[in-house]
Amino acid sequence: MSKVSYYTKEGLQKLRDELNQLKDVERPKASAAIAEARDKGDLSENAEYDAAKEAQGLLEMKISKMEEVLANARVIDESQLDTSKALVLSKVKIKNQVNGMEMQYTLVAESEADLKSGKISVNSPIGKGLLGKSVGDVAEIQVPNGTMKFDILEITRD
Structure with a gap:
């Protein structure tokens, strides 16, 4: 069971905006970095590819945590x-x-x-x-x- 968090309307909107930034801007950048690294050849010896995949994994984890926080967020009346x-x-x-x-x-x-x-x-x-x-x-x-x-x-x- 997740912990309910309480926010002001402004605080909740700020959180939503940050999540949208991650999904709409950062996620496509991470995918593009992986595609670019993949085009550079042999994946078994490509450190750039490994770094791009790791960065994407961290980004997805951050998005997942923010979605969980938003799912349990309540606006204070x-x-x-x-x-x-x-x-x-x-x-x-x-x-x-x-x-x-x-x-x-x-x-x-x-x-x-x-x-x-x-x-x-x-x-x-x-x-x-x-x-x-x-x-x-x-x-x-x-x-x-x-x-x-x-x-x-x-x-x-x-």
Whole structure:
């Protein structure tokens, strides 16, 4: 049984676009590379042919995995989410109890995580620690060098 993954509409569309790119552009390129290498002669001593076949195998494996992910993908219905708790798609403002530093993160699915834009995965240590918390709660998050405590200051949705 495969694991269901939740995505925003944009995240799911990005995944579909990437799969279409692999199927419509990369797959024909791989086939052309194999045909070109095959035309160069003896296949038993043709390293270019072997490399092209291996690249095609890796591409097909990647396509297969993406199709499986898409088959188990669900779009998150934002209207059904509880806005009083930190859930997927929540924008959470937190304050480190030790140094007083404030940060804001948006909790997203693992495949949509991008720390530069403030999006962290719900499967990351901080994401797991924030899930289900409400404003005023303290999130105790296990990190490699101990436990960090964060005050939940604000929870919003875009």
